[in-house]
Amino acid sequence: MESSCHEDEMEEEEQWTAVLPRIKCSPKSAPALRTKENKSNCQLPHRISEEVMQGIEMFEQGQYSQAVDRFTEAIHCDPKDHRFYGNRSYCYWCLEQYSSALADAQKSIQLAPNWPKGYFRKGSALMGLKRYSEAEKAMEQVLKLDQDCKEASSKLLTSRVLQLMELGFEERQSKVLLEKFTTVQAVIAASEAQGKRKLKCRSLWVGNITFEVTEKDLVDLFKTFGEIESIKVLYERYCAFINFKNANMAAKALVKLQGVELGNSKLVMRYPDRWMQQTLPSTERTSAAGTQQSSAVPGFRRRAPVNGDECYYWRTTGCFYGDKCRFKHIPEQYGRDKKLCQP
Missing domain, CATH: 1.25.40.10 (Tetratricopeptide repeat domain)
Incomplete structure (x- = not known):
């Protein structure tokens, strides 16, 4: 049809x-x-x-x-x-x-x-x-034209989860918050209203840094968004920390440079884990026994491959590394293990 x-x-x-x-x-x-x-x-x-x-x-x-x-x-x-x-x-x-x-x-x-x-x-x-x-906007349009399209509803949720993950939210926490507030904008607004997420961080964690990327390369890339106070490159961890003069500069760089190629790799960025753990809103659920448990807010961790060599994130919410990922991306397995947020 x-x-x-x-x-x-x-x-x-x-x-x-x-x-x-x-x-x-x-x-x-x-x-x-x-x-x-x-x-x-x-x-x-x-x-x-x-x-x-x-x-x-x-x-x-x-x-x-x-x-x-x-x-x-x-x-x-x-x-x-x-x-x-x-x-x-x-x-x-x-x-x-x-x-x-x-x-x-x-x-x-x-x-x-x-x-x-x-x-x-x-x-x-x-x-x-x-x-x-x-x-997200494209999937919303699908649902305006066909409100019963379950696949569009699923991908709409995934697109919102990935937006929150780019801002540093943990995947499970993103789903819980979206279940409560529905949209990305509502999650951020609610967090700011509670005074728990003011977005005043001046630092960025930058992943996928290889030995081909020099400190000068990072300075040249990020300085277009404002004055940089310091840069620390950790090649053994394939990452770097960029410290700007103010939070607005960091916020703009986070949005504009997410996924940009540098040194034959696509950069992955978020706010540092320590800051996220201090500022992100806690999510509480009631257990079967009636007690409340706060979810932890761990940093983004690379999960083990599935079925030997398949990419875990390709099969769930999408892989940041794209064709640079060292695990297999099988087209027909995209999103296969994705779990919808239950009402």
Whole structure:
């Protein structure tokens, strides 16, 4: 059903078959004179159908690059069919070519502004690019068009959790706070109102620092956001601490430089663990015995791989390291182990 977004990303047979063009060369519209040009035009719908069928088969076999080629041919035959762009966007997403996936998703939206899957593809691509606040808006649009789309609800929650994690919240704590306050903005506002999170930290923890990155490289990158008082690089821990003159400078750098490439690695940033433990709001839950327990606020820890060599975060909320991660990112396993926040 084209208008709905019942889209578990592993159930592709139903989803992809639904977008096949049911086009036939109608005898009523056929020209009286069968010229060479007219004959070619009459065969065009059949060619499109063949390209799409081949694209589906290749996708199901995991041949995503070849599937891209087939949907590209279909687009050349009919550049106004939004479904072909949506299909090719998904192929690019499986290849982790998120910029191309985003471009195709935006094209499908341009052609069909009320098609939920177009916004779902856009949101998925934005999450791959780690543009989580934009992904959140895309998933919200999906739900405006199809409020029953469970996959969009799931990714909407994930995009919000990842935004809070970028600010230094621990994953479990992020889910508890979102369960209570719903949006990222509401979580931050509530924390500030309680006086427990004033965002007055002048320091940033920067991860993914390799030996290729020098102190001068860090100074040149971060000084555009304000005066730097000191920098401490800990190569043995693959991280560095940047201390700005004031908190506003640190806050801007945190937002603008998250995921920026430096020394062939994508930087990961948050406020230092010690500051986070002192300032983040505690989350309390009532146990079965009726006693209240405060959750700890540990720093972001790298979890052990799953199934031997699969990335834990790829299978849950998304991996900050992208294609630089030393563990496997299997496209069809993305988000497989993600647990929704229970009401």
